[in-house]
Each structure stands twice: as structure tokens, then as C-alpha cells.
Amino acid sequence: MREAMREAMRRDDRVFLMGEDVAAYGGCFGVSLGLVEEFGAERVRDTPLSESAFVGAGIGAAIAGMRPIVEIMTVNFSLLAMDQILNTAAAIQHMSGGQVRVPLVIRTTTGAGRQLGAQHSHSLETWFAHIPGLRVVAPATVDDARGMLAGALDCPDPVVVFEHTGLYGLQGTVGDAPDAADIDTARVRRRGSDVSLVTYGGCLPRTLAAADTLADEGISAEVLDLRTLRPLDSSAVAASVSRTHHAVVVEEAWRSGGLAAEVAARIMESSFYELDAPVGRVCAAEVPIPYAHQLEQAAIPQAADVVAAARQAVD
Template sequence: MSEPLKITYREAMRAALRDALLRDERVFLMGEDVGRYGGCFAVSLGLLEEFGPERIRDTPLSESAFVGAGIGAALAGMRPIVEIMTVNFSLLALDQILNNAATLLHMSGGQLSVPLVIRMTTGAGRQLAAQHSHSLEGWYAHIPGLRIVAPATLEDARGMLWTALQDPDPVLVFEHGSLYTMAGELPTDATAVDIDSAAVRRPGRDVSVITYGGTLGKTLTAADELSADGIEAEVIDLRTLRPLDDATVIGSVRRTHRAVVVDEGWRSGSLSAEITTRIVEQAFYDLDAPVERVCTAEVPIPYARHLEEAAVPQTTDIVAAVHRVVDGDA
């Protein structure tokens, strides 16, 4: 057996892009600075030199224009991967994403599929202030016609893209900016992964802690700290935010009888609210305590590091929430 690769999340994403480009000549990458600059987060570094400007396309600074071009290419039989620099900037293409990509299959009576993949960076923790740091994937998870995925591990960063490209509907991939430098080992034969199911990242008996993306690492750290206190937390990585894998989440809650939802989005109208509601709807009588939520403060993300850290969920917040539901102080 060959030795696993030592790799970063950024490099795993790049390997996924390269693999897709090699496998299918219909695949191409387009977005701001993806070519000569190598991507704003260096994910596409070196791909222009390998695949040329026809398949690694630098675009003007117009999200509406290049997302619209990606939709048109998908309708014409191509398999475009569109990179939007940050989730905040995706709002400039919301008309294209919501009113075109998500609705054309329905509005055409099933005649027009839009097999488009849109990648974007999300999340805080890098002192990039309010216009570059919000977690808006919950907004997109509200929209029928889209699939929303959030790779939080090296395996998912490497494997989700090819699976997404096989989907006949638009898939939005949210990459948390704090993960790009995360390093670890990846099997040399790592390949496409499932984008239908949540994953139990840590088994436990006392409480289900449900999270995704950039907060998975903090949640696993919190689970380790809680274990020292005699509390065994089961950590669920949602992986796909639309459609949600109710079976894995509800199955876990029925085993542990307690739940904490960790979501870097704002609490009001959030993905955490949706998950909490589904737990209450489907497993209310299995709960031994109210569901707790750990979310970002209801403020634009601050620039100052100490304020940014205070605004977004931290390991200590997760530990405290678990203690409240387990110790009976919820």
C-alpha cells in the first residue's frame, strides 16, 4: 500500500479541479483571477499553465456576468466550474443563481438542466471584515433547485467536486476560508465522495453536536475537552446543507437524547433554526433537554481580531452549550 499524501485543504481542492479537468474535456474553470494569479486563495495555482486559457478563464470583475455565462455554458452541454471570490460577492450574482440556475428546470417543465458548479469562500476568522467574512450558505440552502455542500475535511475537499459535476442540477460548494491551510494526510487513491449523507465524525452517547464547514474542527476540539469531563459528544458533520440528511441527524438525537447545533451563520432565520425545528418535529419525545444553538452574534463581522473572535462560535462556547444541555441547566 502506498504512503498517504501529506496535503493541505487548498491542495486537495486543486487536485480535485485537476482531476475533473483531466477526466472530462467539457469541464472548465472560470472566475476572477483564477488563471494567471492562481486564484485569490491559490487553489487554481498552476492550472492555467497545464490546461491553457480556454479551460482556465480569467473573467472581468462582474459576478452577474460570469455566473450568467456559466449558466449558459451548462445549458449548452459544458460542465463549468465557476469560482466566486467570497460568499459576500455572490450576492451580486443572486439574480442569476436564484432566478435562472435554480428555476430553469422547473420553468421549462424538466427540459433544461443546469449542471453548473459554483465554488466560493465563506466564513470569518481571517480579519477580512464584514464585506468578506459572512456565512451566508444558509440563505442559499433556502432555495429549491440548488444543492449546497460544505466540505470540511481533506477527503471531502478532494472528493466532492467530481460528484457535484455529475449532478444535473446546480451545486454550490462553500469552502471555509480558515480551512485552506489545514494540513493532513490523504490516501493516494482518494476519489469522489457521497454528497447525499451527513457523517458521524466522532461517536458519542451523551449529546449530538451538529455542525458543518469551518466549525467542525472547533466542535471536535470541544468534544475532546468534554470527554475529559466525562461527557461523550457525538459530532455530526452535515456536509450537505440542502438537501439535509434528516435520517443521520435524527438517528443520532434519538440515541443521545440531547442536541447542540453549531452554525457560523446568524441565529435569526438560520440553518441552525431549521435543524432545530426538524429535531423538534421528528424527535421531540426523544429529547431530555431543549436544543441549544451556538451561532454568530447578530452583528456584521468585525475587523479587529478580538471582536471577530468574540462574534463567531468558539470552542469554549460549544463546551458551555453542551454542559447546559447535559447538566440540566438549559
């Protein structure tokens, strides 16, 4: 993510980063370390502790022709700026009859697994994916972390980028100058023929691990990474289900009213006659995420839970 921001700022003088502790401290998770030394305090801006104020400033800068990247430290803090995001950033193009665009990128961390307590372990992507006027993306690989930001900055609409805290330590190799990843389509991460495991973000590594276990048992699982949560790539989901005839949707958010429910409904609408069994869901327990490590791990989806759901789907 740091390299993606560095490349964007070198390429376009209109791009700047703003948020709490992004400059001198290098960001709460160290994502912006070294950027202020390279680009200066005008383009890497520490903000006051007021999400509504600095998200609003980012909206104004975007309308005025800049390309701001606004970092909200963790997704729970986005609640303090929901009026700006929902009622202004997402709505102003429609309310202005197309005269005003908001090319704003909001980056925020999401998810559990690092013992950050109930208030800092939310997975609220579904809330944002519910809002017309926004684009919502969730990179889950090093390639997408580096490439999807460029795609988001090229988009004329406001884009919310969800970065799972558990993926910041993910290692991998990318090319010297990757093209901007598209922010429209899902990606098959593993081909399979028996069951489609549909997921995104922090659940992707666990779902791939589950697919490895299932392969040892003779079950061929296809893993589909949604990547973009709004707009959903429904055609990719339908294509995967048409190959496997079974589906399990995996997400770290709570089960009730979650994105998994939306994906399952779309499968039923588009692919009902392709299914040989009901669509399964693997989601977080319906509790505030616990702080204690053992309880936290028990509350969020693990590879073993995905394996069990896939077995049930194909039995």
C-alpha cells in the same frame, strides 16, 4: 481543492474553471495555482469583475453541455449574481418542464476568522440552502474537499460549494484516487452517547476540539458533520439524537433565521420524544463581523462556547 479540479479537468474535457483572478494569479486564495499552465487559458479563464455576467456565462455553458466550475471570490460577491443563481440556475429545470438541466458548480469562500472585515466575512449558506433547485455542500475535511467536487460535477443540478477560508490551511492525507464523495449524506465524525453536536464547514474543527474537552469532563459528545446543507440529511440528525437524547447545533452564521434554527426545528418535528432537554444553538453574534482580531474571535463560535452549550444541555 486544487487537486480535485485538476483530476476533474484531466478526466473530462468538458470541465473548465472561470472566475476572477483564477488563471494568472492562481485565485484569491491560491486554490487554482498552476492550473492555467497545465490546461491553458481556454480552460482556466480569468473573467471581468462582473459576477452576474460570468455566472450567467457558466449557466449557458452548462446548458450547452459543458461542465463549468465558476469561482466566486467570496460569498458576499454572490449577491451580485443572485438573480442568475435564484431565478435562472435554480428555476430553469422546473420552468422548462424538465427539458433543460443546469449541471453547474459554483465554488465560493465563506466564513470569518481571517480579519477580512465585515464585507468579506459572511456566512450566507442558509440563503442558498433556502432555494429549491440548488444543491448546497460544505466540505470540512481534506477528503471531502477533494471528493465532493467530483460528486458535484456528476450532479445534473446546480451545486454551490462553500469553502471556509479558515480551512484552506487544513492538512491531512487522502488516497491516490479517492472516489467521488456523495453529496447527499451527513457523516458522524466522532461517536458519542451523551450529546449530539451538529455542525458543518469551518465549525467542525472547533466542535471536535469541544468534544475533546467534554470527554475530559466525562461527557461523551457525538459530532455530526452535515456536509450537505440542501438537501439536509434529516435522518442522520434524528439517528444521532436517538442515541444521545440531547442536541446542540453549531454554525458560524447569525442566529436569527439561520440553518441552526432549521436543524433545531427538524429535530423537534422528528425527535421530540427522544429529547431529554431543549435543543441548544451556538451561532455568531448578531453584529457585522468585526475586523479587530479579538472582537472577531468574540463574535464567532469558539470551542469554549460549544462546551458551555453542551454542558447546559446535559445538566
